[in-house]
Amino acid sequence: MSAGRLRVEWSPGSDRLTGICHCGAQHTAEDPSEIWAWLLAHPDHPVT
Amino acid sequence: MVFARNQWYVAAYSQEVGDGLLARTICGRPLVMYRTRTGEAVALTDRCVHRRFPLSESNRDGDRIVCGYHGFTYAPDGACVAVPGQTRIPRTARVPAFQVVEQDSFVWVWIGDGEGDASAIPRAAWFGSPDYTTVRGMEPLAARYELLVDNLLDLSHETYLHAGFIGTPEVAQTPINTEVDEEAGIVYVSRRMKDVECPPFYAESTGIDGRIDRWQDIEYHPPCLYLLHSRIALTGVEPGPDGDDSKAFHVEVGYAITPETETTTHDFWLVARDFAPADENVSAFLADNNRTVVLQDVEALNVLEKVIASEPEGYQELSINIDTGGLAARRILRRQTAR
Secondary structure (H helix, E strand, O other): OOOOEEEEEEOOOOOOEEEEOOOOOEEEEOOHHHHHHHHHOOOOOOOO | OOOOOOEEEEEEEHHHOOOOOEEEEEOOEEEEEEEOOOOOEEEEEOOOOOOOOOHHHOEEEOOEEEOOOOOOEEOOOOEEEEOOOOOOOOOOOEOOEEOEEEEOOEEEEEEOOOOOOHHHOOOOHHHHOOOOEEEEEEEEEOOOHHHHHHHHHOHHHHHHHOEOOOEOHHHHHOOOEEEEEOOOOEEEEEEEEEEEOOOHHHHHHHOOOOOEEEEEEEEEEOOOEEEEEEEEEEOOOOOOOOOOOOOOEEEEEEEEEEEEEOOEEEEEEEEEEOOOOOOHHHHHHHHHHHHHHHHHHHHHHHHHHHHHHHOOOOOOOOOOHHHHHHHHHHHHHHHHHHO
């Protein structure tokens, strides 16, 4: 993913969201607020 | 709430600005707009510097405005060039002029300090392109602009608020993908529906009879410009490997979301299409139907504004997956407003 791009994918058939940072780190959760907080913490993504 | 300053906002459609004096409040600032004899759009503060009489209620003398109360006369750059009964024009006799850029059928104004960068204005070329046929309108919204942003970033509401027009059950049922370009400050929300019901809005305008693949690709450029790239095709019709997508129908929906006051908004809407370009029945249908849809939103958001105005502070909303794009938009707006 290009620099500065943050992506949130919602898996079909699931309630889970996956946040993908431009650095390649990923995090899955069910709450969009949690996903954005995790993404915006770059480069200090909380370890899950 | 304060407005995002140092931003470009759509103040009017180009076609609205002509010989007359058009009054419109943008981000709490009263503007008067007109077009000079050479075709240049002008936006000045709509208050005479003398006794604040609205210049929009005044008269033109060539490219100048003569205040309808005492005759203070202003040039297109806002400078006062004549006052009644005396030759000396006070040094401070000037009304602020707003930087104007006309692009893609919009009149953009810079609300902020100094000179805005015109290249930063987001493009929507189809609204001014002869390759597309566009219908448009503007509805006054008695609600804060953030409510319209929320509304447009989450199209699952189409299923419930716009059933029978653009809403079908599958819109709310289909997951979205969301992307934010942090550097450019753009929010993208994509919903790709396969083998779904064709809503009347698209069935009647395209003539499609059957199930469709429907793409909704949102591109929001905060604070003002919202674009929805809508692709409609018979189920199974995909773009070719060379990118040719001529078997699909493309509708470019646009909104310019311009705050009027803290709790009212100018809701500019446009629908551009790449099919049946000269068919006036299709144009009339899309204009009428889209206006109905917009008014359904306006009615709902006006109710919501009253709810917000009457509730105690601290109401806790609940956000779920459908709000992923809306939350991103809110964050960028907060960042812009804080600058």
